[in-house]
Amino acid sequence: MMLRIRNLSASVDGKPILRGLELDVCAGEVHAIMGPNGSGKSTFAQVLAGRDTYHVVADELSFQGRDLRQMPPEIRAREGIFLAFQYPVEIPGVSNLYFLRAAVNAVRAHRGLPELDAVDFMSRARDEAKSLGMDDAMLKRSLNEGFSGGEKKRNEILQMKLLEPRLAILDESDSGLDIDALRIVADGINTMRSVDRAIIVVTHYQRLLNYVVPDRVHVLIGGRIIRSGSKELAMELEEKGYGWLEEQAAAERSEYKPGAKRKRDSAQPQENPQPSRKVS
Amino acid sequence: MVRDPKTIDMLTRDYPYGFVTEIEEDSVPAGLSEDIIRAISSKKNEPDWMLEWRLRAYRQWLTLKEPTWANVHYGPIDYQAIRYYSAPKQRGDGPKSLAEVDPELLRTYERLGIPLAERELLAGVAVDAVFDSVSVATTFRDKLEQLGIYFCSFSEAVQKYPDLVQKYLGSVVPYSDNFFATLNSAVFSDGSFAYIPKGVRCPLELSTYFRINASETGQFERTLIIADEGSYVSYLEGCTAPMRDRNQLHAAVVELVALDDAEIRYATVQNWYPGDNEGRGGIYNFVTKRGKCQGVNSKISWTQVETGSAITWKYPGCILMGDNSTGAFYSVAVTNNYQQADTGTKMIHIGKNTRSTIVSKGISAGHGQNSYRGMVKVLKSAENARNYSQCDSLLIGDKCGAHTFPYLEVKNSTARVEHEASISKIGDDQIFYCQQRGLSAEDAVSTIINGFCKQALQELPMEFAVEARKLLGVSLEGSVG
Ligand SMILES: Nc1ncnc2c1ncn2[C@@H]1O[C@H](COP(=O)(O)OP(=O)(O)OP(=O)(O)O)[C@@H](O)[C@H]1O
Ligand SMILES: [Mg+2]
Numbered sequence: 001m002m003l004r005i006r007n008l009s010a011s012v013d014g015k016p017i018l019r020g021l022e023l024d025v026c027a028g029e030v031h032a033i034m035g036p037n038g039s040g041k042s043t044f045a046q047v048l049a050g051r052d053t054y055h056v057v058a059d060e061l062s063f064q065g066r067d068l069r070q071m072p073p074e075i076r077a078r079e080g081i082f083l084a085f086q087y088p089v090e091i092p093g094v095s096n097l098y099f100l101r102a103a104v105n106a107v108r109a110h111r112g113l114p115e116l117d118a119v120d121f122m123s124r125a126r127d128e129a130k131s132l133g134m135d136d137a138m139l140k141r142s143l144n145e146g147f148s149g150g151e152k153k154r155n156e157i158l159q160m161k162l163l164e165p166r167l168a169i170l171d172e173s174d175s176g177l178d179i180d181a182l183r184i185v186a187d188g189i190n191t192m193r194s195v196d197r198a199i200i201v202v203t204h205y206q207r208l209l210n211y212v213v214p215d216r217v218h219v220l221i222g223g224r225i226i227r228s229g230s231k232e233l234a235m236e237l238e239e240k241g242y243g244w245l246e247e248q249a250a251a252e253r254s255e256y257k258p259g260a261k262r263k264r265d266s267a268q269p270q271e272n273p274q275p276s277r278k279v280s
Numbered sequence: 281m282v283r284d285p286k287t288i289d290m291l292t293r294d295y296p297y298g299f300v301t302e303i304e305e306d307s308v309p310a311g312l313s314e315d316i317i318r319a320i321s322s323k324k325n326e327p328d329w330m331l332e333w334r335l336r337a338y339r340q341w342l343t344l345k346e347p348t349w350a351n352v353h354y355g356p357i358d359y360q361a362i363r364y365y366s367a368p369k370q371r372g373d374g375p376k377s378l379a380e381v382d383p384e385l386l387r388t389y390e391r392l393g394i395p396l397a398e399r400e401l402l403a404g405v406a407v408d409a410v411f412d413s414v415s416v417a418t419t420f421r422d423k424l425e426q427l428g429i430y431f432c433s434f435s436e437a438v439q440k441y442p443d444l445v446q447k448y449l450g451s452v453v454p455y456s457d458n459f460f461a462t463l464n465s466a467v468f469s470d471g472s473f474a475y476i477p478k479g480v481r482c483p484l485e486l487s488t489y490f491r492i493n494a495s496e497t498g499q500f501e502r503t504l505i506i507a508d509e510g511s512y513v514s515y516l517e518g519c520t521a522p523m524r525d526r527n528q529l530h531a532a533v534v535e536l537v538a539l540d541d542a543e544i545r546y547a548t549v550q551n552w553y554p555g556d557n558e559g560r561g562g563i564y565n566f567v568t569k570r571g572k573c574q575g576v577n578s579k580i581s582w583t584q585v586e587t588g589s590a591i592t593w594k595y596p597g598c599i600l601m602g603d604n605s606t607g608a609f610y611s612v613a614v615t616n617n618y619q620q621a622d623t624g625t626k627m628i629h630i631g632k633n634t635r636s637t638i639v640s641k642g643i644s645a646g647h648g649q650n651s652y653r654g655m656v657k658v659l660k661s662a663e664n665a666r667n668y669s670q671c672d673s674l675l676i677g678d679k680c681g682a683h684t685f686p687y688l689e690v691k692n693s694t695a696r697v698e699h700e701a702s703i704s705k706i707g708d709d710q711i712f713y714c715q716q717r718g719l720s721a722e723d724a725v726s727t728i729i730n731g732f733c734k735q736a737l738q739e740l741p742m743e744f745a746v747e748a749r750k751l752l753g754v755s756l757e758g759s760v761g
Contacts, residue, residue: 091731099727
């Protein structure tokens with residue numbers, strides 16, 4: 001089991017955002033997380049990456065058998081967790097290439113590998129950039145500064161490809177992409193699929209999942225995964241929206257009494273026809 | 281936010297140049313009077329005109345009041361408690377070569393990372409080192425002399441090149457210029473002198489290292505650089521001082537003169553002791569630096585990285601007299617803990633088609649206060665003058681401050697003057713983004729800061745840019761978290 005999450009809650013300034021989220025992800029799998037705006041998808045992604053804005057409580061939060069809560073964000077990154085941000089930040093004056101190389105070398109050092117020399121790195125970065133339809137000029141520009149929305153998304157994928165993570169979390173990497181770019185990004189993600197790597201894609205659109213076919217689809221509403229299924233679930237959502245699931249979630253929330261000790265099992269809605277957790 | 285044990289270690293790390301060298305000093309008693317000035321002048325065996333100049337400055341100084349307009353705060357300075365001259369004791373007449381320099385002194389410079397010996401050759405830097413008040417060694421003199429370049433201590437220039445000194449001393453910063461410059465003119469003890477003859481491109485970076493060692497001593501050095509027609513020189517100045525819990529005064533004057541088609545690039549990496557993290561001790565760095573683009577097509581640029589000193593009061597400027605002359609000011613100023621900086625530039629456009637560029641990057645952390653004060657003056661004669669100013673401030677934490685005081689005076693309607701300013705904070709999201717890519721919080725901050733300062737740092741000579749980047753990292757360590 002690569003990622004194992006039990007009863008994960010996260011809040012900010014006392015305001016709960018994640019409430020008892022459960023998820024298991026194995027190496028080699030691709031999971032999709034879908035859910036309405038504001039349901040907590042990005043928060044979940046950031047919590048996995050170690051953002052300290054959130055107050056996190058969980059029965060278990062482990063990555064490759066180690067407790068993530070003991071690891072600062074940079075160690076999680078070096079251990080192989082990669083987050084493609086929904087809104088990548090701009091860092092003026094820092095060249096994209098310089099930053100990429102610093103990142104790759106930080107990860108390599110952690111893994112006991114020698115630094116990549118500048119020339120080798122440059123040619124690798126160029127090749128990967130080219131495969132994503134990015135020209136060299138983008139590598140020399142300041143990190144994300146003045147990049148268009150789509151360019152930022154591609155740049156995140158470029159970083160992922162160079163960093164070769166074990167767990168990649170892609171937060172709406174498909175949003176704001178034109179039709180061709182979506183294809184290119186999807187291809188980029190597919191080339192990353194491998195038996196020893198897991199990928200979590202957060203998306204609003206079934207469209208991406210036509211290219212990147214998920215092993216599991218989860219619906220996150222109100223800070224919890226209230227339904228899990230196969231790729232067909234995504235199509236059902238596309239058709240019906242979230243309304244029907246939200247009603248279920250609301251009904252369940254009214255039963256939920258804050259402070260009262262809950263049975264672990266109640267994290268899974270009873271009426272869920274498929275067990276959302278794979279037993280492994 | 282900061283969990284890394286390395287970071288915690290950095291938080292408590294000291295100023296690395298804070299050691300004191302045990303060395304016998306030859307000094308005058310504390311206090312200021314005509315007698316003290318005569319004593320300094322006679323120790324240096326100066327000609328009468330030099331003594332007269334000092335005394336004129338001293339008499340002028342007695343009539344002046346310490347300026348209070350800068351946005352800095354400090355207790356009164358007792359000018360009678362300062363010792364105005366202190367020199368390492370020398371055998372005989374002073375060192376003729378490195379072999380004669382006190383080995384203890386050489387070790388000090390080595391600890392500071394300024395090797396005076398052969399290693400220089402590799403770096404291509406000629407160094408004049410000023411220890412307390414006097415210049416102790418100048419390297420590479422022979423090589424430079426072959427090209428007709430004079431590079432020596434100021435005292436030596438007074439003896440060897442009196443005509444040049446007399447002609448240009450005070451021609452850019454007159455002895456009556458301002459309180460601190462006038463004080464300097466009266467008591468200056470040494471400094472560097474460089475003259476680049478017509479048409480010569482100086483093949484080495486010229487460099488001066490200033491070090492205050494003795495306690496209760498002021499350092500008042502004076503630098504004069506003259507670039508004759510069509511010549512070029514790049515000059516770097518670095519400074520450090522031991523840690524002491526009393527404030528020490530540093531009031532220097534630098535004058536640059538560029539004749540027709542000449543270019544001077546002057547860079548400073550200022551790392552005087554800034555005081556401890558409660559604001560005790562540190563250097564008062566009250567400095568007057570000015571360049572005169574006297575000839576047509578001449579160029580002067582000032583690049584400064586100011587990370588040290590308890591208080592910095594400094595406005596390197598350019599007087600753009602020659603037609604088509606160009607002035608530039610690139611500055612990175614850091615204030616952390618209780619440091620205060622009031623720094624900027626003055627660009628005075630007199631000639632036609634004169635151009636000036638100002639790029640100021642201020643970084644404030646801790647309780648630091650950082651003010652940019654810049655003046656752009658376009659006189660009536662300055663047909664088609666152009667100025668571009670950009671002034672950015674970066675705040676780290678919420679107890680520090682950034683202030684901007686631009687002054688603009690335009691007397692010619694053909695002038696075009698642009699000013700841009702911004703204030704930003706290092707965002708948690710930027711730090712987190714870097715950490716998510718594997719960088720430590722420390723590296724994240726230093727990466728962001730270096731990006732912020734890039735436009736200024738790229739003006740530094742290559743090897744010093746690397747130094748400056750490290751220095752920025754060290755100065756701001758522990759300021760985020
Ligand atoms: N740092 C924060 N401070 C205050 N509220 C926050 C913070 N982070 C998240 N929230 C709130 O938590 C909720 C979940 O936000 P999140 O960004 O995780 O949603 P999302 O599912 O990713 O939505 P979208 O589909 O729009 O990207 C929102 O109501 C958001 O306003
Ligand atoms: Mg989101």
